Amino acid sequence: MKYDVAIIGAGPAGIMAAITAKQNGASVILIEKNEAIGRKILATGNGRCNITNKFAKVENYHGSSPEFIKNVLSAFDQHKTMKFFDDLGLILKEEDRGRMFPRTNQAASVVDILAHELERLKVDIKLNAEVKKIEKNDGWEIVLADGSKINSGKLILTTGGRAAHQFGSSGDGHFWMKNIGHKVEDIYAALVPLETKETWVTDVQGLKVEAQASFFVDEKLVSQKSGDLIFTHFGLSGPAIMSQAGIIAPFVGNKTVQVKLDFIGEKSAKELDEMIAKIFNSSGAKSTKNALVGLVPAKLIPIILHESKISDNKIAAEISKIQREEIVKNLKSLTLNISKLRPLKEAQVTRGGISTDEINSETLESKKIKGLYFAGEIMDVDGDSGGFNLQWAWSSGHLAGKSCTKWD
Ligand SMILES: Cc1cc2nc3c(=O)[nH]c(=O)nc-3n(C[C@H](O)[C@H](O)[C@H](O)COP(=O)(O)OP(=O)(O)OC[C@H]3O[C@@H](n4cnc5c(N)ncnc54)[C@H](O)[C@@H]3O)c2cc1C
Numbered sequence: 400m401k402y403d404v405a406i407i408g409a410g411p412a413g414i415m416a417a418i419t420a421k422q423n424g425a426s427v428i429l430i431e432k433n434e435a436i437g438r439k440i441l442a443t444g445n446g447r448c449n450i451t452n453k454f455a456k457v458e459n460y461h462g463s464s465p466e467f468i469k470n471v472l473s474a475f476d477q478h479k480t481m482k483f484f485d486d487l488g489l490i491l492k493e494e495d496r497g498r499m500f501p502r503t504n505q506a507a508s509v510v511d512i513l514a515h516e517l518e519r520l521k522v523d524i525k526l527n528a529e530v531k532k533i534e535k536n537d538g539w540e541i542v543l544a545d546g547s548k549i550n551s552g553k554l555i556l557t558t559g560g561r562a563a564h565q566f567g568s569s570g571d572g573h574f575w576m577k578n579i580g581h582k583v584e585d586i587y588a589a590l591v592p593l594e595t596k597e598t599w600v601t602d603v604q605g606l607k608v609e610a611q612a613s614f615f616v617d618e619k620l621v622s623q624k625s626g627d628l629i630f631t632h633f634g635l636s637g638p639a640i641m642s643q644a645g646i647i648a649p650f651v652g653n654k655t656v657q658v659k660l661d662f663i664g665e666k667s668a669k670e671l672d673e674m675i676a677k678i679f680n681s682s683g684a685k686s687t688k689n690a691l692v693g694l695v696p697a698k699l700i701p702i703i704l705h706e707s708k709i710s711d712n713k714i715a716a717e718i719s720k721i722q723r724e725e726i727v728k729n730l731k732s733l734t735l736n737i738s739k740l741r742p743l744k745e746a747q748v749t750r751g752g753i754s755t756d757e758i759n760s761e762t763l764e765s766k767k768i769k770g771l772y773f774a775g776e777i778m779d780v781d782g783d784s785g786g787f788n789l790q791w792a793w794s795s796g797h798l799a800g801k802s803c804t805k806w807d
Pocket residue numbers: 407408409410411412413430431432433437438439440442443444445448449450451528529530531557558559560562563566567568569570571572746747748774775776777785786787788789790792
């Protein structure tokens with residue numbers, strides 16, 4: 400049998416593409432190498448699945464063409480996504496910053512609902528089926544690892560990026576497209592923790608603080624964000640760090656990349672200096688370490704004092720003005736050197752991928768090869784943390800599934 404549409408990869412983009420193509424009257428086969436669909440969805444949002452974001456807009460995404468991203472998002476935006484899931488009976492709830500989750504707090508509910516819909520629509524699903532090769536003839540021939548072949552008129556590639564490849568996204572789509580002559584932008588981990596040269600981070604591992612993290616490449620400010628950050632045994636993690644990792648990724652290893660942490664963002668250096676002078680004045684008999692416990696988490700103080708070259712037990716009243724200014728400097732811009740990104744395996748999303756220059760933004764069809772479509776993380780588009788990456792998968796999956804069923 401020759402299917403109208405074959406879709407490789409049953410992640411959120413592939414599932415959405417399959418549902419949409421089938422709803423539009425096509426015969427569809429969804430091919431997945433894992434033993435089940437939506438393996439990565441189960442891991443999203445710490446197992447709760449931050450399914451979309453009520454406030455998603457083009458500014459939440461990264462890629463070479465904002466116009467491309469805008470066209471795709473507007474074809475099936477977050478409101479349509481929420482209605483889609485509501486119609487399927489998945490009740491959603493809103494949390495902070497517009498983040499939407501299933502009411503059940505279980506990513507499995509999302510996968511179950513989608514599986515039921517695929518079943519209801521009678522979409523053919525081939526599991527445990529790793530695609531090894533794709534070949535263009537008058538349509539497509541898809542060769543599986545066991546040597547069997549599947550034929551289709553059109554092909555949608557939804558094999559994902561390279562992030563968290565333990566869930567299946569091992570970059571096969573990028574490999575095939577490079578061989579076919581499609582432009583693939585360099586791949587980096589994004590939404591990923593960072594390793595630092597400073598080994599003192601192990602002394603404070605597990606410490607979660609709110610800070611402003613400013614990243615510098617060769618001393619030039621490239622990105623700045625506030626939020627929670629977590630010290631780990633290897634360096635830094637948490638939203639304020641991970642959300643900026645994709646921006647500095649191309650420079651790590653070949654340029655000097657530093658992060659400056661401001662733990663007291665709400666005060667200027669002068670205001671902070673006055674505040675600390677007041678604390679030292681009223682707690683003069685205490686050790687400097689004990690005098691500062693009301694200002695920042697206790698675990699952080701030895702680091703700040705060490706970086707300021709002050710002994711923990713020095714009496715607060717004995718701190719000179721110059722030493723106090725050092726403390727202020729380190730509280731406002733504690734500097735760490737970034738040595739590495741954590742591996743792609745630990746990343747939530749991939750930066751880079753199939754260049755959007757070669758994809759039609761109205762249809763998601765390749766501009767180079769007729770009958771070939773893309774959806775999801777395989778393309779050179781990635782979103783911030785907060786439900787934006789799944790929204791990209793739903794939007795692009797819907798658009799590819801719909802446009803591939805417009806017959807010439
Ligand atoms: C830990 C974690 C948490 C996350 N949390 C969130 C969140 O809460 N909200 C959010 O918006 N985003 C989140 N993301 C990001 C989001 O999950 C991804 O952006 C999204 O899953 C990408 O969808 P996709 O369909 O393009 O690719 P994927 O979900 O990666 O699916 C690709 C599929 O293709 C299959 N495949 C690959 N190669 C082959 C082959 N050769 N043959 C057959 N099948 C193949 C894979 O097995 C896989 O099932 C998270 C990611 C991770 C890793």
